[in-house]
Amino acid sequence: MIRVTSRLALDESEIEESFVRASGPGGQNVNKVSTAVELRFDAAGSPNLTEAVRARLRVLAGRRMTRDGVIVIDAQRFRTRELNRADALERLVDLIRAATVVPKVRRPTRPTLASKERRLEGKERRSRVKGLRQSKPDRHD
Template sequence: MIPITPHLAIDEAELEESFIQASGPGGQNVNKLATAVQLRFDVARSPSLPDPVRLRLIDLAGRRLTQDGVMVITAREHRTQERNRQAARERLLALIRQAVPPPVPRRKTRPTLASKVRRLEAKGARSAVKKARGRPRED
C-alpha cells in the first residue's frame, strides 16, 4: 500500500509501469536503454479512491487521462529507470493529494467604495497619459 493521507492509500497492484526509450540528448545511452517510465493508474475503476476524490482527480488530470479513465504519467527527466519511476510516482501522489481536500466554496464579496475610487482614479491617470501621447494641438 502506498500512503497518500492518513486515511487514504492506494494498492501497488493498481499501478502499471512500462519502460520506454526516452527522447532527446544522451548519447549512446538514449539509443540503448529504456529509461523513461510510463505510469498508468486506472482512476475510473480504482477501489481505493472515494467517489468525491475520484471526480476531483479526473478534473485535475486533464490531458493525462485517457477516454477509458486511465491516467498516464510519463517521466523521462532522469538517466536511470529507478529515478524516473520515483519521479512518476511522486507526480501521481501529488495529484491525488491535491484532489483529496474538497474545494472551499466561494463566498460572494463586493468591492469596497475605496477600491472603486482607486480603480477609477487609476483609469483616469492612465487615460491622461495616453491622451498626452497624441499630436500637440495647433492653436
C-alpha cells in the same frame, strides 16, 4: 501500499509500469536502454478513491487521463530507470493528493457602504483633477 495522505493509500497492484526508450540526453546509452517510464493508474476503477476525489482528479489530470479514467504519466527526465520510476510515482501521488483537497466554497459578498463611498469619492477626485487639465477657451462677447 503507497501512502498518499493519512487516510488514503494506493495498492501497488493498481499501478502498471512499462519501460520505453527515452528521447533526450544519454549518449549512446539512449539508443540501447529503456529508461523512460510510462505509469498507468486506473482512477475510475480504483476502490480506494471516493467519487468526489475521482471528479476532482479528472479535472486536475486533464489530458493525462484517458476517456476510460486511466491516468498516464510519462517520466523521462533522468537517465536511470529508478529515478524516472520514482519521479513518475511522485507526480502521480502529488496529483491524487491535490485532488483530495476539498476547495472552499466561495460565498459572494456585497460591498460595504463605506467601500462604495470610498470608491465614489476616488472617482470624484479623479474627475476634478481631469477637469482642471482641460483648457477652456477665452470668451470675448
